[in-house]
Amino acid sequence: MADLWQNAMDYAVAIARKAGEVVRDALRDDMKVMTKSSSVDLVTQTDQKVEQLIIQSVKEKFPTHRFIGEESVAAGEACDLTDSPTWIIDPIDGTTNFVHAFPFVAVSIGFSVNKQSEFGVVYSCLEDKMFTARRGKGAFCNGEPLKVSDQEDIKQSIIATEFGSSREPEAVDKIFSSLRNILCIPVHGVRGAGSAAINMCLVASGCVEAYYEIGIHIWDVAAGSLIVSEAGGVLMDVEGGVVDLMSRRIVAANRRAIAERIVKEIDSFSPPRDDTPPSKQ
Numbered sequence: 247m248a249d250l251w252q253n254a255m256d257y258a259v260a261i262a263r264k265a266g267e268v269v270r271d272a273l274r275d276d277m278k279v280m281t282k283s284s285s286v287d288l289v290t291q292t293d294q295k296v297e298q299l300i301i302q303s304v305k306e307k308f309p310t311h312r313f314i315g316e317e318s319v320a321a322g323e324a325c326d327l328t329d330s331p332t333w334i335i336d337p338i339d340g341t342t343n344f345v346h347a348f349p350f351v352a353v354s355i356g357f358s359v360n361k362q363s364e365f366g367v368v369y370s371c372l373e374d375k376m377f378t379a380r381r382g383k384g385a386f387c388n389g390e391p392l393k394v395s396d397q398e399d400i401k402q403s404i405i406a407t408e409f410g411s412s413r414e415p416e417a418v419d420k421i422f423s424s425l426r427n428i429l430c431i432p433v434h435g436v437r438g439a440g441s442a443a444i445n446m447c448l449v450a451s452g453c454v455e456a457y458y459e460i461g462i463h464i465w466d467v468a469a470g471s472l473i474v475s476e477a478g479g480v481l482m483d484v485e486g487g488v489v490d491l492m493s494r495r496i497v498a499a500n501r502r503a504i505a506e507r508i509v510k511e512i513d514s515f516s517p518p519r520d521d522t523p524p525s526k527q
Protein backbone atom coordinates (compact mmCIF):
# COMPACT_ATOMS: atom_id res chain seq x y z
CA MET A 247 0.00 0.00 0.00
CA ALA A 248 1.30 3.49 -0.91
CA ASP A 249 2.68 5.42 2.06
CA LEU A 250 0.36 8.43 2.39
CA TRP A 251 3.05 10.65 3.89
CA GLN A 252 6.19 9.52 2.06
CA ASN A 253 5.73 12.12 -0.68
CA ALA A 254 5.37 14.83 1.99
CA MET A 255 8.59 13.61 3.61
CA ASP A 256 10.41 13.61 0.27
CA TYR A 257 9.20 17.18 -0.25
CA ALA A 258 10.43 18.14 3.23
CA VAL A 259 13.90 16.78 2.44
CA ALA A 260 14.04 18.76 -0.81
CA ILE A 261 12.85 21.96 0.90
CA ALA A 262 15.30 21.50 3.82
CA ARG A 263 18.18 21.10 1.37
CA LYS A 264 17.10 24.24 -0.53
CA ALA A 265 16.76 26.15 2.77
CA GLY A 266 20.25 24.98 3.72
CA GLU A 267 21.64 26.60 0.58
CA VAL A 268 20.01 29.90 1.59
CA VAL A 269 21.60 29.57 5.07
CA ARG A 270 25.07 28.86 3.64
CA ASP A 271 24.80 31.78 1.19
CA ALA A 272 23.69 34.11 3.99
CA LEU A 273 26.84 33.29 5.98
CA ARG A 274 28.79 35.31 3.43
CA ASP A 275 26.57 38.39 3.82
CA ASP A 276 26.39 41.03 6.54
CA MET A 277 23.75 39.95 9.04
CA LYS A 278 21.07 42.06 10.70
CA VAL A 279 20.84 40.45 14.14
CA MET A 280 17.74 41.06 16.26
CA THR A 281 16.65 39.68 19.66
CA LYS A 282 13.49 38.04 20.98
CA SER A 283 12.90 36.80 24.57
CA SER A 284 16.24 38.02 25.88
CA SER A 285 19.29 39.94 24.68
CA VAL A 286 20.92 36.61 23.81
CA ASP A 287 17.88 35.00 22.11
CA LEU A 288 18.95 35.94 18.59
CA VAL A 289 17.05 36.00 15.29
CA THR A 290 18.11 37.18 11.83
CA GLN A 291 16.31 38.08 8.63
CA THR A 292 17.56 34.74 7.28
CA ASP A 293 15.61 32.85 10.00
CA GLN A 294 12.48 34.71 8.89
CA LYS A 295 13.19 34.36 5.15
CA VAL A 296 13.87 30.61 5.41
CA GLU A 297 10.69 29.98 7.41
CA GLN A 298 8.60 31.82 4.83
CA LEU A 299 10.35 29.90 2.02
CA ILE A 300 9.44 26.59 3.67
CA ILE A 301 5.85 27.54 4.54
CA GLN A 302 5.03 29.08 1.15
CA SER A 303 6.51 26.10 -0.71
CA VAL A 304 4.57 23.58 1.40
CA LYS A 305 1.32 25.57 1.08
CA GLU A 306 1.54 25.31 -2.73
CA LYS A 307 1.71 21.51 -2.55
CA PHE A 308 -0.39 20.86 0.60
CA PRO A 309 -2.82 23.83 0.88
CA THR A 310 -4.87 22.34 3.73
CA HIS A 311 -1.93 21.61 6.01
CA ARG A 312 -1.19 23.67 9.13
CA PHE A 313 2.06 25.09 10.47
CA ILE A 314 3.86 25.78 13.71
CA GLY A 315 6.90 27.90 12.85
CA GLU A 316 9.33 29.38 15.35
CA GLU A 317 9.36 32.82 13.78
CA SER A 318 5.61 32.83 13.01
CA VAL A 319 4.94 32.13 16.71
CA ALA A 320 7.42 34.89 17.60
CA ALA A 321 5.35 37.21 15.39
CA GLY A 322 2.20 36.34 17.37
CA GLU A 323 0.72 33.23 15.73
CA ALA A 324 -0.71 30.62 18.10
CA CYS A 325 1.34 27.51 18.88
CA ASP A 326 -1.53 25.01 18.65
CA LEU A 327 -1.04 21.37 17.67
CA THR A 328 -4.31 19.90 16.36
CA ASP A 329 -5.16 16.60 14.65
CA SER A 330 -4.61 18.29 11.28
CA PRO A 331 -1.46 17.50 9.29
CA THR A 332 0.98 20.00 10.80
CA TRP A 333 4.51 21.02 9.78
CA ILE A 334 6.60 22.00 12.84
CA ILE A 335 9.43 24.21 11.61
CA ASP A 336 12.64 25.63 13.06
CA PRO A 337 14.11 27.43 10.07
CA ILE A 338 17.50 27.86 11.71
CA ASP A 339 18.17 25.78 14.81
CA GLY A 340 21.38 27.22 16.20
CA THR A 341 20.90 30.87 15.27
CA THR A 342 23.63 31.97 17.70
CA ASN A 343 25.98 29.51 15.95
CA PHE A 344 24.84 30.91 12.58
CA VAL A 345 25.59 34.50 13.68
CA HIS A 346 29.06 33.43 14.88
CA ALA A 347 29.72 30.99 11.96
CA PHE A 348 30.09 28.19 14.53
CA PRO A 349 29.55 25.16 12.27
CA PHE A 350 26.45 23.50 13.78
CA VAL A 351 23.35 25.01 12.16
CA ALA A 352 20.26 22.99 11.23
CA VAL A 353 16.98 23.32 9.37
CA SER A 354 14.47 21.24 11.34
CA ILE A 355 11.11 20.10 9.95
CA GLY A 356 8.78 17.85 11.96
CA PHE A 357 5.44 16.59 10.68
CA SER A 358 2.50 15.47 12.82
CA VAL A 359 -0.95 14.00 12.05
CA ASN A 360 -3.50 13.34 14.81
CA LYS A 361 -0.81 14.65 17.18
CA GLN A 362 1.47 11.74 16.18
CA SER A 363 4.85 12.38 14.58
CA GLU A 364 4.92 10.89 11.06
CA PHE A 365 8.35 12.09 9.89
CA GLY A 366 11.27 14.23 10.99
CA VAL A 367 13.93 15.95 8.89
CA VAL A 368 17.00 17.71 10.34
CA TYR A 369 19.46 19.13 7.84
CA SER A 370 22.79 20.08 9.42
CA CYS A 371 23.57 22.40 6.55
CA LEU A 372 27.20 23.32 7.26
CA GLU A 373 28.09 19.63 7.68
CA ASP A 374 25.81 18.65 4.75
CA LYS A 375 24.23 15.89 6.88
CA MET A 376 20.56 15.09 6.15
CA PHE A 377 19.00 13.28 9.12
CA THR A 378 15.62 11.69 8.43
CA ALA A 379 13.10 9.39 10.09
CA ARG A 380 9.69 8.06 9.00
CA ARG A 381 7.55 6.56 11.80
CA GLY A 382 8.15 2.81 11.95
CA LYS A 383 10.77 2.85 9.23
CA GLY A 384 14.03 3.74 10.96
CA ALA A 385 16.33 6.76 11.10
CA PHE A 386 19.06 7.68 8.64
CA CYS A 387 21.88 10.16 8.00
CA ASN A 388 22.54 10.74 4.30
CA GLY A 389 20.80 7.41 3.69
CA GLU A 390 22.90 5.40 6.17
CA PRO A 391 20.97 3.76 9.05
CA LEU A 392 21.34 5.32 12.51
CA LYS A 393 21.55 3.44 15.82
CA VAL A 394 21.94 4.86 19.32
CA SER A 395 24.97 3.99 21.48
CA ASP A 396 24.91 0.57 23.18
CA GLN A 397 26.70 1.98 26.25
CA GLU A 398 24.77 0.97 29.40
CA ASP A 399 27.04 2.67 31.98
CA ILE A 400 26.43 6.40 32.46
CA LYS A 401 29.94 6.67 33.98
CA GLN A 402 31.31 5.81 30.54
CA SER A 403 28.97 8.24 28.71
CA ILE A 404 28.99 11.70 27.16
CA ILE A 405 25.90 13.78 27.92
CA ALA A 406 24.80 16.73 25.77
CA THR A 407 22.97 19.79 27.02
CA GLU A 408 22.77 23.56 26.45
CA PHE A 409 22.75 26.64 28.65
CA GLY A 410 19.81 28.01 26.62
CA SER A 411 18.86 31.64 26.16
CA SER A 412 17.48 32.53 29.60
CA ARG A 413 19.75 34.68 31.76
CA GLU A 414 17.27 34.79 34.66
CA PRO A 415 19.42 34.03 37.75
CA GLU A 416 16.94 31.47 39.12
CA ALA A 417 16.89 29.50 35.86
CA VAL A 418 20.66 29.77 35.41
CA ASP A 419 21.22 28.49 38.96
CA LYS A 420 19.09 25.40 38.22
CA ILE A 421 20.82 24.83 34.87
CA PHE A 422 24.22 24.91 36.56
CA SER A 423 23.03 22.80 39.48
CA SER A 424 21.85 20.08 37.06
CA LEU A 425 25.08 20.34 35.08
CA ARG A 426 27.19 19.95 38.23
CA ASN A 427 25.16 16.97 39.44
CA ILE A 428 25.50 15.17 36.12
CA LEU A 429 29.19 16.00 35.64
CA CYS A 430 29.94 14.61 39.12
CA ILE A 431 28.20 11.26 38.61
CA PRO A 432 30.85 11.25 37.06
CA VAL A 433 30.36 11.11 33.31
CA HIS A 434 33.15 11.11 30.72
CA GLY A 435 32.08 14.54 29.48
CA VAL A 436 29.36 17.08 28.72
CA ARG A 437 29.00 18.57 25.24
CA GLY A 438 26.64 20.93 23.45
CA ALA A 439 26.42 21.56 19.71
CA GLY A 440 24.44 24.77 20.24
CA SER A 441 21.48 23.22 18.44
CA ALA A 442 18.84 21.03 20.10
CA ALA A 443 18.09 19.33 16.80
CA ILE A 444 21.74 18.45 16.16
CA ASN A 445 22.18 17.31 19.78
CA MET A 446 19.27 14.89 19.25
CA CYS A 447 20.82 13.65 16.02
CA LEU A 448 24.06 13.06 17.95
CA VAL A 449 22.06 10.81 20.32
CA ALA A 450 20.51 9.01 17.34
CA SER A 451 23.97 8.60 15.78
CA GLY A 452 25.44 7.06 18.96
CA CYS A 453 27.94 9.92 19.39
CA VAL A 454 26.54 10.90 22.79
CA GLU A 455 24.46 8.71 25.10
CA ALA A 456 21.89 11.37 26.01
CA TYR A 457 20.77 14.97 25.65
CA TYR A 458 18.60 16.94 28.05
CA GLU A 459 17.47 20.56 28.19
CA ILE A 460 14.87 22.76 29.87
CA GLY A 461 13.89 25.81 27.82
CA ILE A 462 13.64 24.33 24.33
CA HIS A 463 10.51 24.64 22.18
CA ILE A 464 8.45 22.14 20.18
CA TRP A 465 10.06 23.33 16.93
CA ASP A 466 13.55 22.57 18.33
CA VAL A 467 12.76 18.92 19.07
CA ALA A 468 9.76 17.73 17.02
CA ALA A 469 11.86 16.30 14.19
CA GLY A 470 14.76 15.14 16.39
CA SER A 471 12.43 13.27 18.73
CA LEU A 472 11.29 10.91 15.98
CA ILE A 473 14.87 10.52 14.71
CA VAL A 474 15.97 9.45 18.23
CA SER A 475 13.02 7.05 18.63
CA GLU A 476 13.53 5.47 15.21
CA ALA A 477 17.25 5.02 16.01
CA GLY A 478 16.25 2.96 19.07
CA GLY A 479 16.41 5.73 21.68
CA VAL A 480 13.96 6.81 24.37
CA LEU A 481 12.34 10.16 25.21
CA MET A 482 11.33 11.26 28.71
CA ASP A 483 10.26 14.34 30.65
CA VAL A 484 12.96 15.80 32.93
CA GLU A 485 10.93 14.54 35.91
CA GLY A 486 10.66 11.04 34.50
CA GLY A 487 7.19 11.01 32.97
CA VAL A 488 6.08 10.84 29.36
CA VAL A 489 7.67 13.59 27.27
CA ASP A 490 5.32 16.46 26.32
CA LEU A 491 6.76 18.36 23.36
CA MET A 492 4.86 21.51 24.37
CA SER A 493 6.37 21.47 27.91
CA ARG A 494 9.79 22.93 26.91
CA ARG A 495 11.56 20.07 28.69
CA ILE A 496 13.14 16.92 27.29
CA VAL A 497 15.51 14.01 27.92
CA ALA A 498 16.55 11.92 24.91
CA ALA A 499 18.74 8.89 25.60
CA ASN A 500 20.07 5.62 24.20
CA ARG A 501 18.58 3.61 27.07
CA ARG A 502 15.76 4.11 29.59
CA ALA A 503 18.15 3.47 32.52
CA ILE A 504 20.47 6.26 31.32
CA ALA A 505 17.49 8.64 30.96
CA GLU A 506 16.23 7.74 34.44
CA ARG A 507 19.70 8.31 35.94
CA ILE A 508 19.87 11.77 34.38
CA VAL A 509 16.37 12.60 35.65
CA LYS A 510 17.58 11.92 39.20
CA GLU A 511 20.21 14.67 38.85
CA ILE A 512 18.14 17.36 37.11
CA ASP A 513 17.10 20.37 39.24
CA SER A 514 13.89 20.86 37.26
CA PHE A 515 11.70 23.87 36.63
CA SER A 516 8.77 24.60 34.32
CA PRO A 517 9.05 27.44 31.77
CA PRO A 518 5.73 28.72 30.32
CA ARG A 519 4.46 26.00 27.94
CA ASP A 520 4.60 26.62 24.19
CA ASP A 521 0.79 26.35 23.97
CA THR A 522 0.24 28.93 26.72
CA PRO A 523 -1.52 31.96 25.10
CA PRO A 524 0.86 34.96 24.88
CA SER A 525 -1.44 36.95 27.20
CA LYS A 526 -0.85 34.36 29.97
CA GLN A 527 2.90 33.82 29.53
Ligand SMILES: O=P([O-])([O-])O[C@@H]1[C@@H](O)[C@H](O)[C@@H](O)[C@H](O)[C@@H]1O
Binds near residue numbers: 339340
Ligand atom coordinates in the same frame (compact mmCIF):
# COMPACT_ATOMS: atom_id res chain seq x y z
O1 LIG B 1 16.73 29.62 18.75
P1 LIG B 1 17.28 28.45 17.99
O2 LIG B 1 18.68 28.66 17.55
O3 LIG B 1 16.34 28.00 16.89
O4 LIG B 1 17.23 27.20 19.01
C1 LIG B 1 18.17 27.05 20.06
C2 LIG B 1 18.09 25.63 20.55
O5 LIG B 1 18.48 24.76 19.51
C3 LIG B 1 19.00 25.39 21.75
O6 LIG B 1 18.87 24.08 22.23
C4 LIG B 1 18.67 26.36 22.86
O7 LIG B 1 19.56 26.14 23.93
C5 LIG B 1 18.78 27.79 22.38
O8 LIG B 1 18.39 28.65 23.42
C6 LIG B 1 17.89 28.05 21.15
O9 LIG B 1 16.55 27.93 21.54
Ligand SMILES: [Mg+2]
Binds near residue numbers: 336339340442465
Ligand atom coordinates in the same frame (compact mmCIF):
# COMPACT_ATOMS: atom_id res chain seq x y z
MG1 LIG C 1 15.76 26.13 17.66
Ligand SMILES: [Mg+2]
Binds near residue numbers: 293316336338
Ligand atom coordinates in the same frame (compact mmCIF):
# COMPACT_ATOMS: atom_id res chain seq x y z
MG1 LIG D 1 15.46 28.70 15.32
